[in-house]
Amino acid sequence: xxxxxxxxxxxxxxxxxxxxxxxxxxxxxxxxxxxxxxxxxxxxxxxxxxxxxxxxxxxxxxxxxxxxxxxxxxxxxxxxxxxxxxxxxxxxxxxxxxxxxxxxxxxxxxxxxxxxxxxxxxxxxxxxxxxxxxxxxxxxxxxxxxxxxxxxxxxxxxxxxxxxxxxxxxxxxxxxxxxxxxxxxxxxxxxxxxxxxxxxxxxxxxxxxxxxxxxxxxxxxxxxxxxxxxxxxxxxxxxxxxxxxxxxxxxxxxxxxxxxxxxxxxxxxxxxxxxxxxxxxxxxxxxxxxxxxxxxxxxxxxxxxxxxxxxxxxxxxxxxxxxxxxxxxxxxxxxxxxxxxxxxxxxxxxxxxxxxxxxxxxxxxxxxxxxxxxxxxxxxxxxxxxxxxxxxxxxxxxxxxxxxxxxxxxxxxxxxxxxxxxxxxxxxxxxxxxxxxxxxxxxxxxxxxxxxxxxxxxxxxxxxxxxxxxxxxxxxxxxxxxxxxxxxxxxxxxxxxxxxxxxxxxxxxxxxxxxxxxxxxxxxxxxxxxxxxxxxxxxxxxxxxxxxxxxxxxxxxxxxxxxxxxxx
Amino acid sequence: xxxxxxxxxxxxxxxxxxxxxxxxxxxxxxxxxxxxxxxxxxxxxxxxxxxxxxxxxxxxxxxxxxxxxxxxxxxxxxxxxxxxxxxxxxxxxxxxxxxxxxxxxxxxxxxxxxxxxxxxxxxxxxxxxxxxxxxxxxxxxxxxxxxxxxxxxxxxxxxxxxxxxxxxxxxxx
Ligand SMILES: Nc1ncnc2c1ncn2[C@@H]1O[C@H](COP(=O)(O)OP(=O)(O)OP(=O)(O)O)[C@@H](O)[C@H]1O
Ligand SMILES: [Mg+2]
Numbered sequence: 001x002x003x004x005x006x007x008x009x010x011x012x013x014x015x016x017x018x019x020x021x022x023x024x025x026x027x028x029x030x031x032x033x034x035x036x037x038x039x040x041x042x043x044x045x046x047x048x049x050x051x052x053x054x055x056x057x058x059x060x061x062x063x064x065x066x067x068x069x070x071x072x073x074x075x076x077x078x079x080x081x082x083x084x085x086x087x088x089x090x091x092x093x094x095x096x097x098x099x100x101x102x103x104x105x106x107x108x109x110x111x112x113x114x115x116x117x118x119x120x121x122x123x124x125x126x127x128x129x130x131x132x133x134x135x136x137x138x139x140x141x142x143x144x145x146x147x148x149x150x151x152x153x154x155x156x157x158x159x160x161x162x163x164x165x166x167x168x169x170x171x172x173x174x175x176x177x178x179x180x181x182x183x184x185x186x187x188x189x190x191x192x193x194x195x196x197x198x199x200x201x202x203x204x205x206x207x208x209x210x211x212x213x214x215x216x217x218x219x220x221x222x223x224x225x226x227x228x229x230x231x232x233x234x235x236x237x238x239x240x241x242x243x244x245x246x247x248x249x250x251x252x253x254x255x256x257x258x259x260x261x262x263x264x265x266x267x268x269x270x271x272x273x274x275x276x277x278x279x280x281x282x283x284x285x286x287x288x289x290x291x292x293x294x295x296x297x298x299x300x301x302x303x304x305x306x307x308x309x310x311x312x313x314x315x316x317x318x319x320x321x322x323x324x325x326x327x328x329x330x331x332x333x334x335x336x337x338x339x340x341x342x343x344x345x346x347x348x349x350x351x352x353x354x355x356x357x358x359x360x361x362x363x364x365x366x367x368x369x370x371x372x373x374x375x376x377x378x379x380x381x382x383x384x385x386x387x388x389x390x391x392x393x394x395x396x397x398x399x400x401x402x403x404x405x406x407x408x409x410x411x412x413x414x415x416x417x418x419x420x421x422x423x424x425x426x427x428x429x430x431x432x433x434x435x436x437x438x439x440x441x442x443x444x445x446x447x448x449x450x451x452x453x454x455x456x457x458x459x460x461x462x463x464x465x466x467x468x469x470x471x472x473x474x475x476x477x478x479x480x481x482x483x484x485x486x487x488x489x490x491x492x493x494x495x496x497x498x499x500x501x502x503x504x505x506x507x508x509x510x511x512x513x514x515x516x517x518x519x520x521x522x523x524x525x526x527x528x529x530x531x532x533x534x535x536x537x538x539x540x541x542x543x544x545x546x547x548x549x550x551x552x553x554x555x556x557x558x559x560x561x562x563x564x565x566x567x568x
Numbered sequence: 569x570x571x572x573x574x575x576x577x578x579x580x581x582x583x584x585x586x587x588x589x590x591x592x593x594x595x596x597x598x599x600x601x602x603x604x605x606x607x608x609x610x611x612x613x614x615x616x617x618x619x620x621x622x623x624x625x626x627x628x629x630x631x632x633x634x635x636x637x638x639x640x641x642x643x644x645x646x647x648x649x650x651x652x653x654x655x656x657x658x659x660x661x662x663x664x665x666x667x668x669x670x671x672x673x674x675x676x677x678x679x680x681x682x683x684x685x686x687x688x689x690x691x692x693x694x695x696x697x698x699x700x701x702x703x704x705x706x707x708x709x710x711x712x713x714x715x716x717x718x719x720x721x722x723x724x725x726x727x728x729x730x731x732x733x734x735x736x737x738x739x740x741x
Contacts, residue, residue, distance in 0.1 A: 179615045373634035398735045432623050
């Protein structure tokens with residue numbers, strides 16, 4: 001039985017599992033994560049690194065960063081964020097199963113800590129469509145805390161500063177005897193590396209007085225991202241950017257980086273301070289701040305965190321793997337009923353009911369520990385009223401219209417009575433995944449209704465059902481034969497991909513790589529599936545360490561239209 | 569006599585009459601009833617209980633775990649704890665004592681005149697400081713329930729006022 005932890009990230013996703021009591025990452029294409037990017041051309045669905053850099057893909061049909069739109073009705077290439085996420089999850093699942101030669105039995109999947117009910121529900125749907133049984137949804141910073149906690153075996157009060165590609169999260173927690181008690185959490189769904197990439201791009205387009213079309217921004221952002229990730233300690237770094245057949249030199253210096261990211265960093269600190277306030281913890285009481293998320297690789301970010309908190313900084317686990325590690329640890333602890341470990345997380349955003357005047361009756365406040373349950377009693381305000389309507393919202397704003405709308409439901413079938421006579425009990429429960437369930441009951445008649453809170457997750461219930469049925473069928477048809485066919489198709493594509501990359505790796509490796517590719521081709525021609533797997537693995541290991549160089553070469557060597565696109 | 573434990577309440581069915589009494593959260597964690605508490609003992613007892621009843625440890629005890637969370641949340645927060653302390657003594661009421669209505673009025677007036685973000689931020693700090701002062705006062709009034717009740721009334725007013733001021737200022741969410 002295989003249980004895994006999955007970090008479904010805005011820009012990068014990865015899978016980890018437990019081996020000999022420690023979490024390890026399943027490498028895919030030789031890397032610890034895959035880009036959360038999908039290309040839809042015709043019937044083909046191409047995912048991950050290939051979706052960006054394969055010579056076959058066109059930017060117009062490439063979709064990325066959909067996590068930012070989970071739980072909304074936005075569509076990408078006619079796909080909802082749920083379907084795109086399901087494709088990413090399937091890809092992860094298939095690769096891991098193939099690599100380890102075992103089926104994934106169940107998974108813990110991570111979400112940003114302040115993901116709303118709608119966004120969590122959407123994530124859950126995506127997993128079901130991908131045929132993954134969810135053990136738990138856990139929050140990303142909590143997950144990182146688990147990984148660090150296991151590593152340190154130290155009790156105390158800690159914070160997790162998680163700055164990823166799309167979101168920023170900050171959590172304060174108490175660790176005692178293996179229990180991770182979250183005291184407060186907060187964050188911003190629209191504050192991540194993506195925003196800084198855009199700011200670097202804007203800076204450079206202004207410098208060159210360029211007006212870049214929306215469709216082309218995408219590639220510009222990739223160049224910006226490259227600059228950001230490769231500046232390191234250098235005073236500055238330059239890269240060629242080709243736009244409408246003209247070359248420009250894009251620039252990033254320590255100064256520019258500081259200047260464009262200043263406001264974003266400031267905002268992360270404001271959120272952190274608010275969370276500390278909510279937790280009633282003074283920053284001097286913190287025993288450590290753990291770092292998670294790729295953005296914390298930036299020296300600028302680390303220095304700022306160090307200065308702001310003046311406590312020990314925990315950064316000894318790769319911030320791109322740490323979230324999946326924690327998820328793997330918890331998945332393992334749940335299935336093995338390992339009671340030495342327990343997570344007590346909190347409600348990220350206040351849940352309430354719209355009042356008559358358009359205000360919000362706050363029912364479960366943010367940072368309430370999970371599971372949470374509250375009851376409220378309602379009555380009718382007109383004689384012989386047989387139904388009461390409820391509007392459930394989530395958020396901190398005083399007006400219901402300014403909060404996120406979660407569900408509308410009506411309790412019907414109330415017997416006719418004078419106004420104020422019925423007594424309707426409404427029970428709100430939030431489970432350990434942060435998912436809300438509502439039950440309403442007329443205490444006089446015991447008419448009971450369970451409201452399935454399926455907030456506008458972006459897909460209609462019918463559509464979800466039909467996708468689930470399709471997924472189920474796929475699973476039933478999932479035979480060795482079918483898997484072999486898909487392995488073959490994918491490997492054939494990978495051959496082309498690697499062939500186009502082979503001259504980008506160091507010369508001394510090129511011969512081995514070429515002969516590896518030849519072996520793979522032979523295996524493909526003769527349908528030797530074991531050999532296909534083996535030779536693929538060898539090539540992946542060979543290319544893995546040079547992937548960044550390859551991408552770099554790709555970025556500077558090719559025309560814009562040949563390169564990956566992003567919608568947003 | 570029947571005794572059923574409902575969520576957050578104890579219900580006694582006595583001669584056909586349903587009596588609701590507030591559940592005593594202090595008892596729940598086995599700590600002495602009082603406004604001053606040993607926070608460490610509370611955390612210890614809470615975590616101990618949750619390790620048996622949390623849904624990840626025990627699939628059937630959802631409600632019990634939720635109730636523990638609620639009890640813990642109330643006791644660990646000095647404002648909610650003050651209310652619970654009064655409730656247990658049958659002294660809780662939802663009014664502002666006339667003695668404090670001038671202070672409340674002045675605070676409201678002042679908030680109306682504030683225009684800049686900075687001044688509003690400063691006002692928030694002012695309210696937070698007043699809250700801390702009142703909590704400190706409550707600690708001294710533990711044995712004088714009438715005075716405790718009056719001061720709690722003001723504390724409650726200022727706290728919900730601060731919540732309003734904060735939520736007015738709360739950015740996107
Ligand atoms: N060496 C590096 N230097 C600077 N930034 C980096 C580096 N490596 C990765 N990043 C940035 O980190 C971000 C990705 O981080 P991460 O993989 O943690 O995010 P994610 O999990 O995809 O997103 P989220 O957690 O927000 O959903 C990107 O913006 C990327 O450019
Ligand atoms: Mg992440």
